[in-house]
Amino acid sequence: MESIKPNAPRLVITGGLGFIFSHVTEYFAKKGWDVLVLDDLSEGSHPEIIDGSFRFVEIDCADTKVQDLIIAENPDYIIHAAAISDVDFSIRDPEYTMTQNINASINVFEAARFCHNLKKLLYVSTDEVYGECEARKDETEIIFPRNPYSTSKAVGSLIRLAYDNTYFSMKGKTCETRFCNVFGKRQDARKVLARIKKSLEDGSPIPVHNGGTGYREYIYIKNIPPLLDMLLHKGDRVYNVTLNDGFTVENLIKKCSEVAGKEITITESHRPGMDLKYQMDNTRIKELGWTPLYNFEEGLREYLLT
Numbered sequence: 001m002e003s004i005k006p007n008a009p010r011l012v013i014t015g016g017l018g019f020i021f022s023h024v025t026e027y028f029a030k031k032g033w034d035v036l037v038l039d040d041l042s043e044g045s046h047p048e049i050i051d052g053s054f055r056f057v058e059i060d061c062a063d064t065k066v067q068d069l070i071i072a073e074n075p076d077y078i079i080h081a082a083a084i085s086d087v088d089f090s091i092r093d094p095e096y097t098m099t100q101n102i103n104a105s106i107n108v109f110e111a112a113r114f115c116h117n118l119k120k121l122l123y124v125s126t127d128e129v130y131g132e133c134e135a136r137k138d139e140t141e142i143i144f145p146r147n148p149y150s151t152s153k154a155v156g157s158l159i160r161l162a163y164d165n166t167y168f169s170m171k172g173k174t175c176e177t178r179f180c181n182v183f184g185k186r187q188d189a190r191k192v193l194a195r196i197k198k199s200l201e202d203g204s205p206i207p208v209h210n211g212g213t214g215y216r217e218y219i220y221i222k223n224i225p226p227l228l229d230m231l232l233h234k235g236d237r238v239y240n241v242t243l244n245d246g247f248t249v250e251n252l253i254k255k256c257s258e259v260a261g262k263e264i265t266i267t268e269s270h271r272p273g274m275d276l277k278y279q280m281d282n283t284r285i286k287e288l289g290w291t292p293l294y295n296f297e298e299g300l301r302e303y304l305l306t
């Protein structure tokens with residue numbers, strides 16, 4: 001496919017129309033990079049951001065056809081983020097979720113080993129791969145995923161390791177992020193902070209799993225694109241991405257209610273096999289030189305109040 005910015009670095013982003021990666025796509029397109037987004041326009045996608053500043057192909061990355069497309073593109077960088085990201089959906093349809101997410105990762109890594117200009121392939125993973133976290137997990141600890149979604153993401157983590165370790169063309173050219181819960185504009189109401197924002201706007205009650213006892217760490221979306229820019233240049237291993245702003249859902253709802261000055265009502269819901277706590281050690285990413293743009297409080301205020 002013909003480049004629209006012939007002398008710029010070529011970046012392929014899978015899932016680049018989704019909540020998080022729509023912001024990443026816009027960031028690199030604005031920076032002047034030649035971005036090709038591969039997205040199947042499924043759940044969570046935002047085709048309304050398509051504005052001619054990046055190229056877009058509608059394709060399912062779980063289909064082997066995507067391999068030829070990526071190889072023909074011959075990118076300098078690849079960010080592989082395409083995934084079914086809804087844990088509750090993955091519990092309802094584990095076979096589809098795991099097949100889609102794992103096949104997509106196989107296809108992207110398989111294509112990458114034939115991309116002769118490749119400088120970095122960044123695989124996007126999640127804190128959920130650690131499973132229940134009694135203490136902060138650092139990147140050297142074993143992964144212990146406990147639901148179909150996190151299992152599919154953990155398989156991607158192992159695929160990354162296998163390709164980086166095995167193929168000369170990929171040695172030292174891969175890295176991986178494990179994000180805590182990201183929140184911000186364009187997140188859909190399957191995720192808790194987006195659901196809270198909706199509830200503040202329309203008064204609808206929030207379904208809360210397991211009595212609101214689930215503890216998660218949260219980070220504002222505007223921190224993510226510059227962090228990934230740094231990792232495409234300097235990353236060569238796994239990085240936990242968190243600022244350690246963690247809350248139970250019950251306390252998160254209280255905090256949002258205080259910030260917005262409004263009551264939030266809840267209804268009970270249940271997620272089978274739910275991990276009650278994810279928490280990660282962020283020493284490695286800080287040592288790499290990461291300075292976040294927004295702390296949690298600043299991000300929350302901007303998200304809920306503007």
Ligand SMILES: NC(=O)c1ccc[n+]([C@@H]2O[C@H](COP(=O)([O-])OP(=O)(O)OC[C@H]3O[C@@H](n4cnc5c(N)ncnc54)[C@H](O)[C@@H]3O)[C@@H](O)[C@H]2O)c1
Nearest residue numbers: 015017018019020039040042044045061083126179181182
């Ligand atoms: N949202 C979070 O807090 C969070 C935390 C940790 C990790 N992640 C990871 O970050 C990535 C993005 O998450 P998000 O919340 O922005 O998700 P999202 O659901 O908002 O977006 C996913 C995007 O990927 C596309 N997609 C899904 N499967 C595809 C496939 N097989 N082929 C092509 N496109 C496909 C969808 O159309 C959508 O545009 C995912 O890999 C997710 O596992 C997200």
